[in-house]
Amino acid sequence: MNPIVSLLIKGGRVIDPASGMDQEPADVLVLEGKIARVGCDLPAPAGARVVDASGRIVAPGLVDMHVHLREPGYEHKETIATGTRAAAMGGITSLVCMPNTDPPADNPGTLAWIAARARETGAARVWPAGCITKGRRGEELAEMASLAAAGAVAFSDDGFPVARAGVMRRALEYAGSLGRVVISHCEDPDLAGGGVMHEGYWSTVLGLVGMPAAAEEVMVAREIILARLTGQRVHLAHLSTGLSAAMVRRAREEGLPVTAEVTPHHLALSDAAVAGYDTSTKVNPPLRPQEDVEALRQALAGGVVQVIASDHAPHAAQEKEQDFDQVPFGISGVETMLPVVATVLVKSGLLAWSRALAAMTVKPARILGLPVGTLEPGALADITLIDPELEMVVDRDRFVSLGHNSPFHGWKLSGWPVMTIVGGEIVMDGRQLLS
Amino acid sequence: MAGLAARHLLGLAEMEAEEINLVLETARPMAGVMERPIKKVPTLRGKVLVTLFYEPSTRTRVSFELAAKYMGADTVSIAPATSSVVKGENLRDTVQTLEALGADMVVVRHQTAGVPGQLAGWLSRTVVVNAGDGMHEHPTQGLLDLFTIREEKGRLVGLEVAIIGDILHSRVARSDIWGLTKMGARVRVAGPATLLPPGLEKMGAQVYHRLEPALEGADVVIALRLQQERQRQGLLPSLREYAASFGLTPGRLALAKPDVLLMHPGPVNRGVELAAELVDAPCSAINRQVTNGVAVRMAVLYLLLGGG
Numbered sequence: 001m002n003p004i005v006s007l008l009i010k011g012g013r014v015i016d017p018a019s020g021m022d023q024e025p026a027d028v029l030v031l032e033g034k035i036a037r038v039g040c041d042l043p044a045p046a047g048a049r050v051v052d053a054s055g056r057i058v059a060p061g062l063v064d065m066h067v068h069l070r071e072p073g074y075e076h077k078e079t080i081a082t083g084t085r086a087a088a089m090g091g092i093t094s095l096v097c098m099p100n101t102d103p104p105a106d107n108p109g110t111l112a113w114i115a116a117r118a119r120e121t122g123a124a125r126v127w128p129a130g131c132i133t134k135g136r137r138g139e140e141l142a143e144m145a146s147l148a149a150a151g152a153v154a155f156s157d158d159g160f161p162v163a164r165a166g167v168m169r170r171a172l173e174y175a176g177s178l179g180r181v182v183i184s185h186c187e188d189p190d191l192a193g194g195g196v197m198h199e200g201y202w203s204t205v206l207g208l209v210g211m212p213a214a215a216e217e218v219m220v221a222r223e224i225i226l227a228r229l230t231g232q233r234v235h236l237a238h239l240s241t242g243l244s245a246a247m248v249r250r251a252r253e254e255g256l257p258v259t260a261e262v263t264p265h266h267l268a269l270s271d272a273a274v275a276g277y278d279t280s281t282k283v284n285p286p287l288r289p290q291e292d293v294e295a296l297r298q299a300l301a302g303g304v305v306q307v308i309a310s311d312h313a314p315h316a317a318q319e320k321e322q323d324f325d326q327v328p329f330g331i332s333g334v335e336t337m338l339p340v341v342a343t344v345l346v347k348s349g350l351l352a353w354s355r356a357l358a359a360m361t362v363k364p365a366r367i368l369g370l371p372v373g374t375l376e377p378g379a380l381a382d383i384t385l386i387d388p389e390l391e392m393v394v395d396r397d398r399f400v401s402l403g404h405n406s407p408f409h410g411w412k413l414s415g416w417p418v419m420t421i422v423g424g425e426i427v428m429d430g431r432q433l434l435s
Numbered sequence: 436m437a438g439l440a441a442r443h444l445l446g447l448a449e450m451e452a453e454e455i456n457l458v459l460e461t462a463r464p465m466a467g468v469m470e471r472p473i474k475k476v477p478t479l480r481g482k483v484l485v486t487l488f489y490e491p492s493t494r495t496r497v498s499f500e501l502a503a504k505y506m507g508a509d510t511v512s513i514a515p516a517t518s519s520v521v522k523g524e525n526l527r528d529t530v531q532t533l534e535a536l537g538a539d540m541v542v543v544r545h546q547t548a549g550v551p552g553q554l555a556g557w558l559s560r561t562v563v564v565n566a567g568d569g570m571h572e573h574p575t576q577g578l579l580d581l582f583t584i585r586e587e588k589g590r591l592v593g594l595e596v597a598i599i600g601d602i603l604h605s606r607v608a609r610s611d612i613w614g615l616t617k618m619g620a621r622v623r624v625a626g627p628a629t630l631l632p633p634g635l636e637k638m639g640a641q642v643y644h645r646l647e648p649a650l651e652g653a654d655v656v657i658a659l660r661l662q663q664e665r666q667r668q669g670l671l672p673s674l675r676e677y678a679a680s681f682g683l684t685p686g687r688l689a690l691a692k693p694d695v696l697l698m699h700p701g702p703v704n705r706g707v708e709l710a711a712e713l714v715d716a717p718c719s720a721i722n723r724q725v726t727n728g729v730a731v732r733m734a735v736l737y738l739l740l741g742g743g
Binding site: 199202203277279324326 | 549571633
C-alpha cells in the first residue's frame with residue numbers, strides 16, 4: 001500500500017481537547033504521518049489528498065485503554081488483526097490490550113510477541129499492558145521492569161482482582177518506581193460469591209445469582225487507601241457504582257493520584273436489561289440499577305471519572321449460546337463505543353463533544369503517558385472523523401470483531417466514525433475498512 | 436378469554452390474572468378425568484411431549500408424563516446424562532434436534548435460570564413449558580398451588596398466605612408470589628435474613644425475619660425445602676438452628692387461623708422445615724397438591740397444544 005504523504009482535511013469542526021480547540025470550519029494538514037498544521041483555509045500542498053470534512057467532527061484518534069484482543073491463546077474469540085480492525089471501525093487508533101491471554105503477558109517474551117504481532121497485523125496502534133502478578137494469581141509480582149522494557153505501558157491482572165492487599169501495595173510501589181500506572185479490577189471475590197449479575201431486585205426476579213455492589217466498592221476503598229499509603233498512582237478500571245464514584249471524588253479532592261474509567265455499557269444500560277436473559281448483558285462488573293447509571297454519568301460530567309473505555313471482551317457465538325451461568329462475562333464494545341457515547345451522553349445534552357472526546361483521547365493518553373490523543377502540530381497523525389448526524393442501527397452480525405456479543409444490537413445510534421487515520425494513513429473510510 | 440397469550444409457559448410473572456384463572460378453570464374438569472376408572476381421553480392423541488430434565492426430579496417429570504398420557508399424547512423422556520448432551524452438544528442444538536424429530540412440546544428443567552426462555556427463542560414450532568429453571572420460576576408448581584388453595588378455600592382473594600424458609604433459592608416461592616398477588620391474595624415471606632433476597636417487597640410480598648408474626652392469622656402456610664448445602668455455603672450455622680428458628684411445629688402453626696392449610700412443594704425434609712407429624716396432619720394438603728399437579732398440567736398441555 002502507498003502511504004499518502006500528505007493529507008489535507010478541510011472544513012470540519014476540529015475538536016482537540018488537549019489544546020482546548022473547538023473550531024469550525026478548520027483544516028488539518030498531515031505531512032509524513034504527523035500533524036503539520038491546524039488552521040483556517042490551509043493551502044493544499046502539491047499532490048496532497050484533500051478530504052472534505054464539512055459537517056464532520058475532526059478529532060484526535062480515539063484511545064481505548066481497556067481492550068481484550070485475546071491473542072495469543074483465544075484466537076477463536078478475537079485476534080490482534082480482527083480486534084484492531086474492529087477498533088478502526090470504531091474510530092479507535094490506539095488501544096491498550098489486557099494481558100489475560102494464554103499464556104498471559106506476565107513475562108517479557110509474551111509481551112514482546114504481542115507487540116511484534118501488533119506491528120505486523122494491527123490496523124491500530126497497540127499498547128500492551130503487562131500482568132501485575134505471575135500467572136495473574138495475585139501472589140508474586142510479575143517481572144515488571146522487564147515487562148516495561150519490553151513495552152508494557154501499564155500493569156493489570158484484569159479479569160481478576162489482586163485479592164491480597166499486601167501484594168497490591170507492593171505492586172503499586174514497584175510499578176510506580178517504573179513510572180507505570182497499575183490498573184485495578186476492583187472485585188472482592190468472596191463478596192462477589194459467584195454472582196452472574198448485579199444483586200438486587202432484578203437478580204431476585206430473574207433467579208440469577210447476584211453479586212452486590214459492595215464487591216466492587218470495598219476494593220475501590222482499598223485501592224484508594226493503598227494509593228494514600230504508597231503515594232503511587234492507581235487507575236480503577238470499569239467503575240460501575242455511585243458509591244465507587246463518590247469515593248473516587250473524595251480521594252481526588254484530597255489530591256490522591258487516583259483515576260478511573262467507565263464503560264459505555266455502564267453509562268447506557270441498567271440491570272433491567274438482563275430481563276430476557278440476553279447473554280450479551282452478562283458482564284463483569286455487572287450492569288447496575290438506573291441510579292448508579294445516573295451517578296456514573298454525573299461523575300463523568302463532573303470530571304470525577306476521566307476516561308471512557310470499552311472493556312471490549314469478545315467471545316465466540318457458541319460461547320454465548322450457553323445457559324446464563326456458563327456464558328463467559330463480556331461485551332464486544334470497540335465498534336459501538338463512540339456512537340453509544342454520542343447518542344446517550346452528547347445528543348442527550350449531558351456532555352459536550354469536547355468533554356466526551358477528551359475522555360476517549362487525551363485523558364487516557366496522559367494517564368498512560370502515551371504520545372497520542374492530540375492534534376497539536378508534531379503529534380502522530382492519528383485522526384478520527386465523526387459524522388454527528390449519521391444514524392444507523394447496530395447489527396452485531398455485521399461486526400468486524402469476531403465477538404458479536406453486543407447488548408446494543410438493534411439500537412439506533414447516531415454519531416458514527418466515518419474515517420479513521422493512523423499515522424497519516426487512512427484505514428477506514430465511509431464505514432469501510434481499507435485493505 | 437379464548438386462550439393463553441403466549442405460545443410458551445415460562446413463568447407466572449408474565450401471565451395476566453385472567454390467563455391464570457383460565458388454567459385453574461380448565462384444571463377442574465381435568466381432575467374429573469383422573470377420577471374415571473379409565474383415565475384416558477383422546478384430546479391430545481398424536482401429540483408428542485418430550486421431557487428434558489437437566490436436574491434430577493421424580494414428581495414433576497412423572498406428573499407431566501402422566502398428564503400427557505391421560506390425554507392421549509406420546510411422551511419421551513430425556514435425561515442429559517444418557518444423551519448427547521454429555522458429548523458436549525449445546526442447548527440450541529439439543530432443542531432444535533428435538534424439534535426436527537417432531538416434538539410438539541418440550542418440558543424443560545434446568546439448573547440455570549432463563550434456559551426455557553432461551554430454548555423458546557431458538558424454536559419455531561415446538562412449545563416450551565418451564566418445569567423449573569434455577570431460582571427463577573416453576574410455573575406449573577405455582578399454578579397447582581393456586582389451584583389447591585382455591586379448591587380448599589373456595590377463593591384466593593383476600594387470603595393471607597405465608598411462605599416460610601429458603602426464599603432466596605426457591606423458584607416455587609417466586610412463582611407463588613407472582614401468582615398469589617395477581618390473584619388478589621396477600622403474601623408474607625419469612626426466613627433467615629441470609630435466605631431472603633433483595634426486592635421481595637417490590638415483588639409484592641411482606642417480609643418477616645421471624646416466624647411467629649408471619650404465621651399469625653395466616654390462612655395458608657407454604658413451607659419450603661431447606662437444602663443441606665446452605666450450611667456448607669455459610670448461609671446457616673446449622674440445620675438444627677434453622678429447625679429451631681423456622682421449623683414448623685403443631686404449636687407454632689396454632690398461631691395461624693384454626694382452619695389453616697399447610698402446603699409444601701416436596702420433597703419434605705421431615706424434622707427440618709416441617710415436624711414429621713405435620714406432613715400427614717388433617718391440615719396438610721401436601722398429597723392433594725401432588726394429585727392436583729397432574730390436573731393442572733393436563734390443563735396447561737390442553738391450552739398450549741390442543742385448545743386452539
